[in-house]
Each structure stands twice: as structure tokens, then as C-alpha cells.
Amino acid sequence: MDNITLIVSDNNSIRIDKYLSIKLPNNSRSYYQSLIKEGHVKANGKPIKVSQKTEEGMEIVLNIPEAEEIEIKAENIPLDILYEDDDLLIVNKPKNMVVHPSAGHYSHTLVNAIMYHCKDSLSGINGHIRPGIVHRIDKDTTGSLIVCKNDFSHEYIAKQIAAHSVTRIYIGIVKGYVKNDTDTIDAPIGRHPINRKKMAINYKNGKEAVTTYRVLARFNNLSLVEFRLKTGRTHQIRVHMSSINHPLLGDELYSNPDKKYKNLVGQCLHALTIGFIHPRSKKYMEFSAPIPDYFSDILNKNNIKFNENSLSEGGLL
Numbered sequence: 001m002d003n004i005t006l007i008v009s010d011n012n013s014i015r016i017d018k019y020l021s022i023k024l025p026n027n028s029r030s031y032y033q034s035l036i037k038e039g040h041v042k043a044n045g046k047p048i049k050v051s052q053k054t055e056e057g058m059e060i061v062l063n064i065p066e067a068e069e070i071e072i073k074a075e076n077i078p079l080d081i082l083y084e085d086d087d088l089l090i091v092n093k094p095k096n097m098v099v100h101p102s103a104g105h106y107s108h109t110l111v112n113a114i115m116y117h118c119k120d121s122l123s124g125i126n127g128h129i130r131p132g133i134v135h136r137i138d139k140d141t142t143g144s145l146i147v148c149k150n151d152f153s154h155e156y157i158a159k160q161i162a163a164h165s166v167t168r169i170y171i172g173i174v175k176g177y178v179k180n181d182t183d184t185i186d187a188p189i190g191r192h193p194i195n196r197k198k199m200a201i202n203y204k205n206g207k208e209a210v211t212t213y214r215v216l217a218r219f220n221n222l223s224l225v226e227f228r229l230k231t232g233r234t235h236q237i238r239v240h241m242s243s244i245n246h247p248l249l250g251d252e253l254y255s256n257p258d259k260k261y262k263n264l265v266g267q268c269l270h271a272l273t274i275g276f277i278h279p280r281s282k283k284y285m286e287f288s289a290p291i292p293d294y295f296s297d298i299l300n301k302n303n304i305k306f307n308e309n310s311l312s313e314g315g316l317l
Contacts, residue, residue, distance in 0.1 A: 002063075002066075003062065003064075005060070005061050008057060008060065009056070011055075011056040013053045013055065014053060014054055015050075015051065015052070016032075016041065016043065016048060016053065016054055017033045017036060017050060019054050020032040020062070024062075025196075028196040028197070033050050036049070036050050037050060040062060040063045040065065041061070041062050041063075043059070043061075044058060045059075045061075072111060072112065072115065072128060072129060073107070073115075074112060074116035074119075075116055076116050077113035079113050080093075080094070082144065082287045082288075083285075086280075087148070087149055087150060087152070087278070087279055088148050088149055088153050088278075088279070089117075089146075090146060090147075090274065091110070091114070091144075092143060092144060092289035092290070093110060093141075093142060093145050094292070095140055095266060095294065096139060096266070097110055097139065098110070098139050099136040099137065100129060100130040101129050101130075102129075110133075110147075111129075111130065111132070111133065114132055115131065118149060121150070122147070122150075123148040123149065123150055123151045123153065124151060125151050125154045125155070125158075126154075132148050132149065132154075133147065134147075134154050134157045134161065135157075135161055138235065138238075138267075138269075140250075140267055141170075141267065141271060142271065142291075142295075143272060144272065144273060144274040144287055145271065145274070146276065153279040156279035157279065167286060168228065168232065168273070170227040170229070170271050170272060171216070171226055171270050171272050171306075172224075172225055172227060172241070172248050172269040173295070174223050174246040174248050174268075175221070175222060175223075175248075175249055175258075176221060176222070176245065177218045177223055178215050178246050181214065181215050182212070182213065183212070183213060184212045185210070185211045185243070185244065186209075186210045187201045187203075187243060188201065188203055188209055189235070189236060189240075190202035197253065199233070199234050199239050201240075201243050207231075208231055209231050209233040209240065210229075211228075211230070211240045212228045212229075212230070213226065213227050213228075213241075217306075219303075219304055223246065224304060237269060238251055238253070242254040248268055248269055249264065249268040250264040250265070250266055250268050251269075261298075264294065268295055268298065271289065275287075291306065
């Protein structure tokens with residue numbers, strides 16, 4: 001076990017689990033609650049309860065258990081493959097699929113599926129939990145995703161992502177009529193200070209986040225919007241649109257439930273197009289994933305005819 005010792009330096013009394021999540025933000029508050037319940041956290045040498053609060057000068061000692069080695073198994077899960085060669089494949093990720101294994105999601109992920117499809121041909125740079133994964137999209141976001149089959153392609157694609165040279169075009173349905181036809185949101189994003197499942201705009205400690213958007217259609221107090229990303233922060237589009245009071249339809253983490261669309265699971269956001277320089281041929285390649293049925297059903301019911309040409313034509317639908 002690894003031991004971490006913290007000395008409380010202020011007299012603001014808060015729950016110890018919250019204090020730990022602020023001081024050690026790499027883990028969630030619920031993670032520290034679990035450590036407390038399991039007896040791995042002591043204050044002034046004594047075990048504590050989850051509800052116990054900090055005191056100035058208090059010594060808090062955490063015994064962090066060694067991480068268990070989790071075996072990730074290949075699973076025969078169908079993949080919607082948009083393109084494949086010896087270096088990479090482009091998949092159209094469905095809704096309600098986690099990209100890579102994590103606590104509580106060690107099976108039925110995209111990684112389980114690509115391990116079955118690619119066998120031993122996956123990059124290993126991100127470790128056995130994330131083989132082939134060079135970037136990700138949220139569980140309930142659908143669309144285009146690059147998977148790398150070897151370390152050469154992984155490093156080449158990763159450099160393009162870091163340089164913000166990968167083309168990433170999303171489409172989404174947001175609440176309300178977005179006023180400006182086009183605009184750019186430039187606001188840094190970091191972990192939410194209280195709700196560790198959320199991200200938030202944070203001008204003090206956040207990382208650069210830039211989203212350019214264009215309204216494609218306005219209908220029934222909703223807007224169909226195209227997004228182009230300069231950066232790729234966690235929940236970037238979701239946080240930015242919520243910050244201007246136009247959260248994504250169905251996104252209950254950043255807005256209230258939608259009674260009119262109560263059967264909608266998760267946010268209406270689709271990674272439509274991905275473009276990059278191929279690591280082997282050095283040629284620019286671009287792929288688009290067709291919008292999913294749940295998304296097109298909403299558009300069709302409102303007589304909105306979307307097609308990929310809408311993005312290049314530059315006007316409203």
C-alpha cells in the first residue's frame with residue numbers, strides 16, 4: 001500500500017471525503033468514501049466515519065490499496081467499421097457504449113470488441129486497459145473514432161491530436177433557439193469543484209478549450225448545430241453549450257430532464273466526421289459516420305432534412 005499524509009492548514013471545517021477530493025482530485029469523492037468505509041483513512045491516528053469533518057492541524061493518513069490487475073477479455077461484439085487497413089480502423093461507436101474499461105465497466109466496451117476483431121494487432125502505448133485507444137468520445141455520444149493497430153500509428157495520430165490538426169466535426173441538437181448563426185466559445189475547462197462527475201468552465205485551473213459552432217436549423221424550440229473542435233477536453237461541447245444556456249437535448253448531467261423527450265437516453269451528440277494524415281501514406285483521409293436513428297427520428301418528426309452537404313454549403317437548412 002502507498003501512504004499519503006495531509007495536514008489540514010485552514011479552519012474551514014468540511015467533510016473529510018470532500019477535502020480529499022479537492023486536495024487529491026485524481027479520484028472521485030465516492031472513491032474516498034469507499035476508502036473511509038474500508039478503514040484506509042485515519043485522522044490523528046484514529047479510523048474515521050464518512051461524515052467526519054476536518055479540523056485545523058488535523059493529520060489525515062490514507063493507505064491506498066494496490067490496484068488490482070484486471071483481465072480485459074475479448075468479446076464478440078459487432079462493430080460498425082467505416083474503414084480499416086494494417087495501421088488503423090475507423091469505427092462508428094454506438095450509443096451507450098463505453099470506449100475503454102474502467103471501474104464498473106470491464107466488459108461490453110469498445111476495447112473488448114476491438115480486441116476480438118483485431119486479435120493481437122493493437123497499439124500498446126496506453127497499456128492493457130486501453131489498447132488501440134488514441135482518443136475517446138463519451139458513452140452516450142455516437143460516431144467516428146480512430147483505433148490504432150500498432151505503436152507507430154498511435155504515436156503519429158497522437159501527435160496530430162496534440163497539435164490540434166485533426167478535423168473533428170460534430171452535430172448536436174441543443175435546447176432553445178441559438179441566437180448567433182456562428183460563434184466561437186473560448187473558455188477553459190476543468191473538473192467541477194463539487195460534482196466530480198461533471199466538468200466546468202474554470203478560468204483559474206482549467207485547460208484551454210475552444211469550440212466553434214454553426215446553427216444549421218432552428219425548430220420547435222431546438223437548434224441543430226454543427227461543432228468544430230480545436231481542442232478535445234472531456235465533455236467540451238456539453239460544458240460549452242450549457243454555459244451559454246443551450247445544453248444538449250437529453251443531457252441530464254448538464255441540464256434538467258426533458259419531459260417531452262423522456263425516452264431519449266443521453267445527449268443528442270454525434271461525432272460526424274474525423275479527418276487526419278494517414279501515418280503510412282502521409283495522405284489526408286476523412287471519414288463520416290451516418291447519423292444514428294434516434295437522432296434522425298427527431299429531425300424527421302420536425303421536417304428537418306439533414307445531409308452531409310449541409311456542412312459544406314455553409315447555409316441554414
